[in-house]
Amino acid sequence: MDTPATIFISIASYRDPELIPTLQDMLRHAAHPENLHIAICWQDDENLSLFEESGMTPEGSRIVDSHEVFAFRYRQARVDVISVHYYASQGACWARSMAETLYEQEAWFLQIDSHSRFIPNWDNEMIAMLRQLECKSERPILSTYPPPYCPGEDEEASKKRHVSRLIFREFNPQGIPMLCSTPFTASEPVRGSYLAGGFIFTYGDFVNIVPNDPQIFFAGEEIAMAVRAFTHGYDIYHPHQLLLWHFYQRKDHSKVWGDHSNDAKAQGAVDKAWWERDNNSKKRIRTLLGLEVEDAASLAPYTTGNTRPLRAFEYQAGICLQNGTALPEVMGAEKTNFFPTPPDDEAQWLARQYVWYKKAFTLKAADWQSNDQGADNLHLGVYTPQNVLLYKRTLDAQALRAESPDGNLTLSLEFKTVNAAYPAVVRVCSWSVTSGWGAVMEKPW
CATH class of the missing domain: 3.90.550.10 (Spore Coat Polysaccharide Biosynthesis Protein SpsA; Chain A)
Structure with missing residues (x-):
């Protein structure tokens, strides 16, 4: 019952x-x-x-x-x-x-x-x-x-x-x-x-x-x-x-x-x-x-x-x-x-x-240190399939090396846009005061 x-x-x-x-x-x-x-x-x-x-x-x-x-x-x-x-x-x-x-x-x-x-x-x-x-x-x-x-x-x-x-x-x-x-x-x-x-x-x-x-x-x-x-x-x-x-x-x-x-x-x-x-x-x-x-x-x-x-x-x-x-x-x-x-x-x-985006992004040492061990900055950008820049970030390469002596990095990317967009690719390029831009590395979003 x-x-x-x-x-x-x-x-x-x-x-x-x-x-x-x-x-x-x-x-x-x-x-x-x-x-x-x-x-x-x-x-x-x-x-x-x-x-x-x-x-x-x-x-x-x-x-x-x-x-x-x-x-x-x-x-x-x-x-x-x-x-x-x-x-x-x-x-x-x-x-x-x-x-x-x-x-x-x-x-x-x-x-x-x-x-x-x-x-x-x-x-x-x-x-x-x-x-x-x-x-x-x-x-x-x-x-x-x-x-x-x-x-x-x-x-x-x-x-x-x-x-x-x-x-x-x-x-x-x-x-x-x-x-x-x-x-x-x-x-x-x-x-x-x-x-x-x-x-x-x-x-x-x-x-x-x-x-x-x-x-x-x-x-x-x-x-x-x-x-x-x-x-x-x-x-x-x-x-x-x-x-x-x-x-x-x-x-x-x-x-x-x-x-x-x-x-x-x-x-x-x-x-x-x-x-x-x-x-x-x-x-x-x-x-x-x-x-x-x-x-x-x-x-x-x-x-x-x-x-x-x-x-x-x-x-x-x-x-x-x-x-x-x-x-x-x-x-x-x-x-x-x-x-x-x-x-x-x-x-x-x-x-x-806002539209919010968040992603953990991994870089190996070879991705950003191969061309210039003395890079001063690391420039990172997120682009749409139409190559429109959604987000950019400049990182201190010296600070990154101090945090990760082996050069392997895990970066947390967080940004927002007013309208919905579709991140497609992340581009990373090193910059050195002495030798200029390094090679551009691309990874899918």
Whole structure:
């Protein structure tokens, strides 16, 4: 029988050896495991013995939306598994959408990745924190990039203890906002504009109101969900206290883009290479964000809502999607991710925005020291495909040699333009008072 504390937990797991440790840690630290309904879209080799071997008790199977669902009981919690071969996967949000078909009107919704760890009594803590926000918002969401952990012998020591808020990083080549995070300290959750796919906690009906779009492959998932949640009336908050950890990078773990390769398609193992799904996914996200001529209504039911307009999201986040620009406060030291009031004058708001570019650029000693070991300056310029200069910088060669005696340099290039441009090439040339200009070295942006 349902209770006010029931939590529906959606987990997408792709060939992840951390899935079972994640479930074990989650249930070991839950205050009320009997109130948890865990739904897993398991994209692996379809060998279900893994679950029994880890101590789960099988309780039969049933058909939901034409998919067989294998039921288990583990430490009093319900664990439902949709098992598909990893070659049949269609991406992260497809797997999240599959898991959501198992929602049974639970009171709360938690979306995580299958490589997570939890604080003691995490379920009580999440519910209590969200309830504290009910006086500020009718539809609050808790979301952030959890601090990292690394599995293994030193797992406990590897857990970082900071909390972070999500911030805008850049527009990718398709004009889609990409995110990162920055630590913060506060006495209560702080408002934000962005959510993280690896941790969302809110009311259970979020599954019905803002379901995952199964055609979004991976990149852009978070801005799409943030925009849809906002326009449906949800307010995002970043937790001020630690709730869980996340295993990032996972360099040695299998990824869908490694398995779903051109070779795998040529051999008939998959019907589409990963990049084909990714291209379609990015077009859908661009449509949702108003960057394509196609109406966003064509994405139904995975559309924006009618509670608040898309422009209001841009005001709140300090970015203009159509222009690919952001306010100085967004990109400056303050890393502002939430503006509580809309601008009084939209024209002035737009006039204050810039297109921002940031790139780490590596030079080997031979790139700039080969012709003249006694160079006094290093001249650097960034150009468009039409050879228009976007940015230039003069560096003191003597200071560079002092910082990097071996001559190998890593330079951080950051600049802004009023209108969107497309950096194509970086040109570097040394200058010596005694011998003049050295050879021009070019590298792609």
